[in-house]
Amino acid sequence: MTDLERLGVPVTATRAEAQQSLRRAGRGVSTDRLRAALNSRRSSAGVPSRNRSVATLRNPEGRRKHKAPPVLTNLVDDRLIGAACVGLHHLFDDRHDGEQEPQRAARHQAAVRFCISCPVLTACHDVAAEHAQYIEGVWAGVIPAATHQEKP
Numbered sequence: 755m756t757d758l759e760r761l762g763v764p765v766t767a768t769r770a771e772a773q774q775s776l777r778r779a780g781r782g783v784s785t786d787r788l789r790a791a792l793n794s795r796r797s798s799a800g801v802p803s804r805n806r807s808v809a810t811l812r813n814p815e816g817r818r819k820h821k822a823p824p825v826l827t828n829l830v831d832d833r834l835i836g837a838a839c840v841g842l843h844h845l846f847d848d849r850h851d852g853e854q855e856p857q858r859a860a861r862h863q864a865a866v867r868f869c870i871s872c873p874v875l876t877a878c879h880d881v882a883a884e885h886a887q888y889i890e891g892v893w894a895g896v897i898p899a900a901t902h903q904e905k906p
Contacts, residue, residue: 757776757779757781757783758772758775758776758791758792758795759795761775761776761779762775763775763776765795765796765799765801766796766801767792769785769788769789769792772788772792773785773788776788831881833874833877833878833880833881834874834877834878834881835874836873836874837872837873837874837878838868838869838871838872838873838874839865839868839869839872842865842868844861845861845862845864845865845868845892846862846865846891846892846893847890847891848890848891862891862892862897863897865891865892866892866895866897869892869894869895870895872895875894875895878893878894879893879894879896881893881894882894882896
């Protein structure tokens with residue numbers, strides 16, 4: 755971003771400092787574009803990137819996500835990392851409020867299609883078998899018979 759260079763914003767400036775300089779000059783820019791420009795300038799100048807107070811990870815889509823607190827990571831089974839169902843719980847859940855049987859059956863069939871090509875299908879089957887008394891909805895491409903029975 756040539757505006758940063760023209761305004762004399764140092765390569766080591768924080769995002770807030772750069773944003774303040776741009777505002778004083780009557781120039782606006784989105785936070786994402788500014789962050790990308792600052793990172794690009796730092797990289798080309800050989801300046802190491804800033805350390806973050808919270809460790810971050812990149813998911814397969816490339817979006818940044820924050821590392822979960824230890825209390826939550828203990829609830830995650832490492833065998834299921836990389837599952838195709840991540841973010842699609844609405845398809846796999848047992849039931850939704852007021853949902854009728856035909857919609858639930860169609861939703862679960864869509865979930866099964868994701869399971870067919872899932873890289874952790876075998877591990878998911880093992881986890882489902884280990885926790886059979888607790889699971890509901892679609893697991894490892896299996897729609898339990900109890901899922902489609904009306905519950906009192």
